[in-house]
Amino acid sequence: MSYDLILLRHGQSDWNQKNLFTGWVDVPLTETGRAEAARGGELLKEHNLLPDVVHTSLLQRAISTAHLSLEAAERLWIPVKRDWRLNERHYGALQGKDKTQIRDQYGEEQFMIWRRSYDTPPPEIDAEDPYSQAGDPRYADLGDAAPRTECLKDVVERFIPYYESEVIGDLTAGKTVLLAAHGNSLRALVKHLDGISDEDIAGLNIPTGIPLHYQLDENFAPLNPGGQYLDPEAAAEAIQAVANQGKK
Ligand SMILES: O=C(O)[C@H](O)COP(=O)(O)O
Numbered sequence: 339m340s341y342d343l344i345l346l347r348h349g350q351s352d353w354n355q356k357n358l359f360t361g362w363v364d365v366p367l368t369e370t371g372r373a374e375a376a377r378g379g380e381l382l383k384e385h386n387l388l389p390d391v392v393h394t395s396l397l398q399r400a401i402s403t404a405h406l407s408l409e410a411a412e413r414l415w416i417p418v419k420r421d422w423r424l425n426e427r428h429y430g431a432l433q434g435k436d437k438t439q440i441r442d443q444y445g446e447e448q449f450m451i452w453r454r455s456y457d458t459p460p461p462e463i464d465a466e467d468p469y470s471q472a473g474d475p476r477y478a479d480l481g482d483a484a485p486r487t488e489c490l491k492d493v494v495e496r497f498i499p500y501y502e503s504e505v506i507g508d509l510t511a512g513k514t515v516l517l518a519a520h521g522n523s524l525r526a527l528v529k530h531l532d533g534i535s536d537e538d539i540a541g542l543n544i545p546t547g548i549p550l551h552y553q554l555d556e557n558f559a560p561l562n563p564g565g566q567y568l569d570p571e572a573a574a575e576a577i578q579a580v581a582n583q584g585k586k
Contacts, residue, residue, distance in 0.1 A: 340561055341509040341554040344387055344516045345524050346407060348399040349374035349547040357437050357583065361429030362471050367402050374547025375403040379410025381549055381568040382516075389516035391417050391508050395424035395523065396476050403547065404518035422477060423500040426520035430460035430487025434469035437584035449584060456536040459489040490539065493526040501527060506558055516549075521580065524550075532563050545576030 349371030353360040367375065382388060388411060394400045401420070408414045432440060432452060441449040452460045463486050465472040470486075477484045485492065508515050517527070521544050529539045531552060544550070549568045553561040567573035 339556050341558065342387060342514040343505070343509065343552045343554055344382065344389060344514070345527065345544075345550040345552070345565070346378055346403060346516060346518045347521055347524055347544045347546050347548075348397075348403040348518065349378070349406075351399045354546065359429045359432040359435050359437060359440070361426050361433045362397070363433050363469050364397050365399060367399050371399070371546065372402070372406055375406035376410040378403070378547050378549050378568075379407030379413075382407065382411045382413075385551070385568055387549070387551060387568075388413055388514060389416055390513035391419065392516040392518060393419045393421065393424060393505060393508075394518045395426070395520060396420055396422050397425055397520070400424070400518045400520060404516065407516075407518070407549075419504065421500055421504070422480065423496045424517065424519045424523050427490065427493045427522035427526075428463075428471075428485040428488040431463045431467070432460045433463055433467070438586060441584040450540075453584075454540040455489065456539060457489050457491045459487040459492065462486040490522060490526055490529075491536075493523055494529065497523055497526050498530050501530070509554065509558070521546075528565070531560055531565075543577045543580040545573050545580060548573045548576065 348367065350368050351360060351371055352365045352368055353363065355368050392404045392408065394404045408416065451458050463470045471477055471484065505515055505517065524544045525539060525542055528534065528542060534542065550565045551568060552565045555561050
């Protein structure tokens with residue numbers, strides 16, 4: 339008995355291309371990102387990994403990626419579940435800031451603490467900041483619990499309960515599950531699945547638009563630790579590019 343779980347980071351977004359911290363800012367995919375998403379769907383079809391249900395965040399780059407990849411895989415008809423708990427990590431006051439400028443201004447060490455430390459969040463975003471989500475109707479139900487910044491630990495704490503109830507629920511029902519989400523929300527899940535330490539997770543990066551397949555055993559532990567990228571060569575190159583963001 340095994341279960342199939344597919345993780346898909348959204349394709350390149352407008353702000354990935356512009357090298358800006360994005361977090362919860364709702365930016366669209368670029369043409370490259372749309373092509374990556376469609377290619378992701380073709381890979382699913384080629385590997386006969388056809389999702390029965392898709393879970394996405396509330397952000398259009400993940401929603402569009404799910405749609406374009408399912409279109410390419412001829413699975414547009416499957417049920418969709420959306421939840422804020424799959425959202426990208428809230429990047430606090432860094433949202434909308436240029437990654438290279440922040441690295442130059444604060445130095446490599448602080449830049450990497452904000453980007454990759456497990457439990458140090460960036461400064462909170464001001465409600466008046468143009469890139470704040472204060473007043474965004476999609477988060478109205480969260481009230482005061484809506485984050486104004488998050489570290490990876492915060493993402494683990496919101497995403498893993500969702501994974502354990504909703505995603506494991508679908509897997510248990512025998513469904514192949516596609517999760518269309520984000521670099522840091524997927525890092526949170528991979529940390530959980532592979533039992534990666536708080537220190538070592540800093541070195542793990544997830545590329546855009548390349549499906550990552552986990553086969554899980556009856557206890558939902560990976561039979562293939564680390565998962566399998568459906569295009570391993572493209573993934574290796576793209577992982578390096580994510581790691582190098584902010585460098586000149
Ligand atoms: O929110 C962002 O800026 C990106 O989606 C993830 O960025 P990072 O790789 O710098 O954490």
